[in-house]
Amino acid sequence: MRDNFIEYFENKVKKTIDDYKLVNKKDRTIVACSGGKDSTTTLYLLKKFGYNVEGLIIDLRIGEWSEKNLKNVKHFCEGLGVPLHVLDMRKEFGCSICYIRSGIQSKEKLNNCAICGVIKRWMLNKKARTLKGVRLATGHNLDDEAETVLMTFFKGKPEIMLGAGPHTTGIMDDKFVPRIKPLYFCSNKEVARYSKYRKFPVLYDPCPCSIGTYRRDIRMWLAELERHFPGIKDNIVNNFLALLPAIKKKYNPDRKLRYCSVCEEPSRNEICKRCEMIKILFS
Numbered sequence: 001m002r003d004n005f006i007e008y009f010e011n012k013v014k015k016t017i018d019d020y021k022l023v024n025k026k027d028r029t030i031v032a033c034s035g036g037k038d039s040t041t042t043l044y045l046l047k048k049f050g051y052n053v054e055g056l057i058i059d060l061r062i063g064e065w066s067e068k069n070l071k072n073v074k075h076f077c078e079g080l081g082v083p084l085h086v087l088d089m090r091k092e093f094g095c096s097i098c099y100i101r102s103g104i105q106s107k108e109k110l111n112n113c114a115i116c117g118v119i120k121r122w123m124l125n126k127k128a129r130t131l132k133g134v135r136l137a138t139g140h141n142l143d144d145e146a147e148t149v150l151m152t153f154f155k156g157k158p159e160i161m162l163g164a165g166p167h168t169t170g171i172m173d174d175k176f177v178p179r180i181k182p183l184y185f186c187s188n189k190e191v192a193r194y195s196k197y198r199k200f201p202v203l204y205d206p207c208p209c210s211i212g213t214y215r216r217d218i219r220m221w222l223a224e225l226e227r228h229f230p231g232i233k234d235n236i237v238n239n240f241l242a243l244l245p246a247i248k249k250k251y252n253p254d255r256k257l258r259y260c261s262v263c264e265e266p267s268r269n270e271i272c273k274r275c276e277m278i279k280i281l282f283s
């Protein structure tokens with residue numbers, strides 16, 4: 001039973017990597033590690049399949065939660081013989097993510113993950129590029145993607161979905177490291193089961209700061225729907241993939257990034273979201 005599941009799961013991930021040509025064996029692939037089951041599984045499998053991987057973790061400085069995750073990831077990478085790079089929020093920004101968040105939230109109504117996500121993406125892309133990464137792998141799974149699809153539909157901004165899918169395609173820019181999601185077709189339950197079978201040293205509790213977010217509401221609602229209509233998450237993701245070429249055609253005929261006028265990092269607008277947030281913080 002255990003061995004069958006492990007084989008099934010690993011084949012599924014391998015098939016995603018092959019079918020979508022996510023990465024070549026020799027390309028340096030930076031894996032964004034958080035200490036959770038998804039990114040740990042991603043790192044483990046890419047290494048197991050013979051890819052050229054290095055880990056990258058942001059120490060967000062969310063108290064004990066960050067400390068435990070950092071310790072686990074360091075230990076795990078050592079065991080696998082994978083180089084690990086650590087970005088420390090205190091060194092990069094002079095304070096923890098919590099401080100940045102509360103400073104912004106005292107001026108604008110933005111939820112924790114909206115702020116943290118923007119800052120993390122900015123840091124990961126910049127560091128992955130500095131490390132000469134050809135791909136940036138994340139642990140996003142099927143549940144995450146189903147949630148993202150619904151969130152963007154509900155917000156009425158289909159153009160945001162251009163970055164969705166097993167890999168970011170259509171963005172050709174030297175400063176942007178393309179993202180890949182090897183666990184794209186694996187459900188949250190499957191990843192948890194695999195991680196437990198493998199006895200990965202990970203925290204299964206959600207991030208203590210993910211409370212009261214739009215994503216968490218959608219997650220709970222989707223879980224309820226899935227109970228009544230099994231397979232609904234697969235359907236959301238597969239139908240989205242079928243529509244993606246049409247969405248790209250309409251919103252992204254020739255997608256070019258511009259550079260933020262403040263930090264010079266890739267951006268869709270004149271000022272990137274990260275710099276907009278920092279501006280709010282110091283306003």
Ligand code: SF4
Nearest residue numbers: 113116117207209210
């Ligand atoms: S769950 Fe939200 S607040 Fe926590 S690390 Fe992820 S993006 Fe940041």
Ligand SMILES: [Zn+2]
Nearest residue numbers: 260263272275
């Ligand atoms: Zn910027």
